[in-house]
Amino acid sequence: MANWYFDKDADLAWVEGKTIGIFGYGNQGRSQALNMRDAGLNVIVGSRSDDSARKSRDDGFETLPLAEAAEKADVLFILVPDEVMPQIYEESLAPGLSAGNTLVFASGYNIHFKYIQPRADVNVIMIAPRMVGQGVRDTVVAGTGFPSLVAVHQDADGSAAKTMLGLSRAIGSTRMGVIESSFEEETIVDLFHEQFGSLHAIRRALEVLTEAGCSPEAAMLEMYASGEVREIGQYYVDHGLFGQLKLHSRTSEYGQLVYARGKPEQEEAHKNQLRAIVERIRDGSFAREWTEVQANGMTAMKEAQEEIENHPMMVEERKLYERLGRFSS
Ligand code: NDP
Numbered sequence: 001m002a003n004w005y006f007d008k009d010a011d012l013a014w015v016e017g018k019t020i021g022i023f024g025y026g027n028q029g030r031s032q033a034l035n036m037r038d039a040g041l042n043v044i045v046g047s048r049s050d051d052s053a054r055k056s057r058d059d060g061f062e063t064l065p066l067a068e069a070a071e072k073a074d075v076l077f078i079l080v081p082d083e084v085m086p087q088i089y090e091e092s093l094a095p096g097l098s099a100g101n102t103l104v105f106a107s108g109y110n111i112h113f114k115y116i117q118p119r120a121d122v123n124v125i126m127i128a129p130r131m132v133g134q135g136v137r138d139t140v141v142a143g144t145g146f147p148s149l150v151a152v153h154q155d156a157d158g159s160a161a162k163t164m165l166g167l168s169r170a171i172g173s174t175r176m177g178v179i180e181s182s183f184e185e186e187t188i189v190d191l192f193h194e195q196f197g198s199l200h201a202i203r204r205a206l207e208v209l210t211e212a213g214c215s216p217e218a219a220m221l222e223m224y225a226s227g228e229v230r231e232i233g234q235y236y237v238d239h240g241l242f243g244q245l246k247l248h249s250r251t252s253e254y255g256q257l258v259y260a261r262g263k264p265e266q267e268e269a270h271k272n273q274l275r276a277i278v279e280r281i282r283d284g285s286f287a288r289e290w291t292e293v294q295a296n297g298m299t300a301m302k303e304a305q306e307e308i309e310n311h312p313m314m315v316e317e318r319k320l321y322e323r324l325g326r327f328s329s
Contacts, residue, residue, distance in 0.1 A: 003180040005150070005165055010174045012039060014159075014166030019044060021073025023066060023093065024080035025052040027133025028106050032077060032171045033061060035140050039170040044069055048092075070096030075167065077104045083294055086115040097122055100156065102163050107190060108183030111153050113287045124154035125164040128186045129173065136171065145175030149186045184282075191281045196274060206313045216316035225320060 022033040023046040033056070037043045045056040046069030056063045063069075070076060070093045080088050089110075097103075099121040106128050110116040118124050129136050131146035139146045150168055152160045168178045202223050209219035223229075235244035245253045261267065280286045293300045308314055321327065 004177045005168070005174055005180070006177050007169055007174045010165035010169035011162075012041075012166055012169055014162040015041060015075070015170060016166075018042070018074040019072055020075045020077065020167075021046050021069045022056075022061075022077050022079060023069065023088070024078070025056045025063075026079065026081075028129065028136060029077070029079035029133075030055070030059070031133050031135075031137035031140075032079065032106075034059065034137055035172045036167075036170040037061075038140075039172075041170050044072060046070060046073070046092075048088075066092035067096055070094075072096075073101070075102045075104060075163070077106075079106055082107055082109045083290075085110050089116050094119075100159075102160065104164075104167060105183075108151070108186035109190075109287070112183040112187045113284060115291075118154065120154070121156050122154070123156050123160040123163060124152075125160055125167075126151045126153065126181075126183055126186060127164065127168050127171065127173065127178070128181075128190070129171075140172030140175070143175075145172045147176050148173040148178045149181035149189075150178045151180065151182045151186070153183050188278060188281050191286060192274075192277060195277050195281075195286070203311070203313060210313070216313060217320050220313075220317060220320055225317070225324075 018041070020036055020041050020043045022029045022043060025033070025045050025047050029045070033043050033045060043061060045053075045061045045063045046066040047053040047056060047063055048066050053063045064072065066088065073096075076093060076097075078085060078089065078093065097119065100123075102123040102125060103118055105111060105124070105126045108126055108128065111118075111124060111126070126149070128149045129146055130148060131139065136146060148168060148171075150164050152164060155161065165174065165178075168174045205223055206216070206219045209222075210216055232244065235247055238244070239247065242257065245257060248256070262270075
């Protein structure tokens with residue numbers, strides 16, 4: 001088992017008195033800023049855009065241009081999208097750093113793949129919530145908190161681990177617990193979860209069901225559109241991945257537990273596909289491909305978006321969602 005840390009292991013005194021800078025007032029930035037202010041810390045916001053700056057000022061935060069906030073902050077939470085982070089770091093944050101400052105990342109990506117290589121005299125830590133931004137705020141307000149993966153990448157002055165735990169407490173994460181991880185592990189599990197193919201598995205299932213003569217509506221309602229998956233997702237959380245099967249019919253339980261497993265050789269073939277995904281993350285192939293796609297004006301992404309938008313099932317989905325009074329992409 002990994003090492004876990006809770007409120008009892010983390011003291012707010014380890015970070016009190018520091019100026020905490022939030023860079024990127026978006027999904028994570030706003031929620032983490034509000035949580036840390038509620039915990040009594042001195043939080044300022046660095047923002048490049050008028051819209052975000054207005055929002056953070058409306059929320060009562062001192063809000064400065066990125067470079068000015070970087071000079072003022074002792075602890076810098078870098079909460080902009082991973083793909084723009086290296087440029088923002090180089091241009092606006094790095095020039096304002098001083099020895100003993102602490103950089104906090106919510107994802108391992110840019111440090112693990114060395115797109116950002118901080119100077120040796122700053123602390124570099126990770127607090128990566130396993131929770132969407134709004135949930136970071138809502139779960140803390142509700143009193144439960146949320147788990148995070150945490151790690152120290154660079155301990156410049158001996159304070160990195162305590163700072164990491166103090167900040168984890170301030171954002172509300174040690175309430176549920178944080179686990180000791182690494183920038184590499186966070187990168188692997190995060191990218192793997194995005195890439196292991198759940199959406200395309202459902203899309204293929206829709207194709208097969210309609211080929212078999214089922215209506216697109218019946219197929220989509222069964223596979224996700226009714227909202228039942230939201231309920232079942234909550235059962236996974238509450239009762240465990242297979243423990244939740246006791247809430248289904250016996251036929252469903254047999255189908256999911258036994259029949260869906262397939263033959264050992266099928267299972268091994270699928271695991272080999274999954275192993276290849278891990279390998280492409282680990283050896284940097286995915287990161288190189290993604291960097292190239294961005295450098296080429298996101299052409300590959302735009303083509304895929306267009307293809308999926310025109311896919312017969314997604315055309316059917318738009319009709320269904322119109323009928324249900326919902327939005328669809
Ligand atoms: P967002 O997409 O919400 O963006 C955050 C902010 O970044 C924006 O509000 C904007 O702020 C700024 N920004 C966006 N584009 C640019 C740009 N081109 N140049 C400069 N600033 C820009 O980010 P998230 O909160 O989703 O992600 C932040 C970090 O948290 C990432 O490392 C991500 O991997 C990690 N994370 C995200 C999770 C999530 O659920 N979203 C979960 C766990 C970790 P402004 O207008 O002030 O410049």
